[in-house]
């Protein structure tokens with residue numbers, strides 16, 4: 001008899017709790033509905049993407065184009081294979097711009113090109129800046145040359161800040177959004193990627209501040225964690241070259257000490273396949289999340305696209321004591337042993 005009475009009571013209590021939760025934030029219901037209620041992109045809206053030569057940027061440019069946007073694809077090599085393919089696959093509504101985000105002159109030229117377009121075609125507006133360009137140099141911190149360290153910070157962190165700063169007035173005018181590609185390394189830095197992880201964690205921290213600053217101007221600041229697509233990107237393409245530079249910079253003491261380990265480490269890395277030519281990354285979830293970040297009226301502040309395995313690892317790392325966490329990290333990267 002007791003259970004018959006308490007069942008509906010339990011229902012009322014649950015309903016009341018949910019109602020209270022929503023009443024605290026009445027817009028939450030609508031936001032949740034609207035998030036999925038997406039329109040398509042318009043040719044009147046510009047999406048500017050950095051680092052479109054290959055991999056993620058190349059794939060994002062193709063997808064933004066497919067969604068109907070006018071795409072400005074920043075390429076480090078405007079005559080390279082990636083930019084040729086982009087122009088071939090998207091004969092309309094896509095332009096390639098030579099862009100090196102470590103070079104202020106190059107950044108200003110790209111910004112002026114966008115400004116000119118916006119002036120020439122009054123209907124045009126700036127929908128989004130996608131900060132994708134990035135460099136990853138694999139190797140223990142001790143091995144990295146000063147140049148390797150500076151290059152990653154210069155591109156990933158300073159370059160992204162440099163171009164975003166120049167885009168701010170336009171983003172404000174059109175109430176656009178900044179989507180910055182970070183990494184799972186921003187959540188948990190991996191050994192062998194300490195500097196890369198630092199730049200990505202730096203980007204995440206920067207976006208946290210920028211998001212609140214820009215919200216009042218109607219500019220949305222979004223981070224995007226794309227998961228691992230090493231085999232479809234050229235992010236590892238120059239790794240052999242980097243390894244040679246590390247070896248050359250080593251002292252004879254380092255040589256003696258790291259000798260076999262350094263060799264096995266780099267053999268392991270060189271076995272990772274590198275895409276010979278730019279290919280669209282085959283991952284539906286990646287594109288649906290990008291679509292949501294670009295189109296939704298109420299986008300999330302962070303999108304994360306990774307295999308379920310990554311989520312489990314990150315959860316375990318977060319709740320574990322350091323000695324378990326560090327063991328997990330080592331299992332996760334599976335690098336050769338010292």
Ligand SMILES: *[C@@H]1O[C@H](CO)[C@@H](O)[C@H](O)[C@H]1NC(C)=O
Pocket residue numbers: 103104105106109
């Ligand atoms: C910077 O960019 C400008 C314009 O694209 C170019 O003329 C110049 O050579 C670049 N400088 C460096 C150091 O790459």
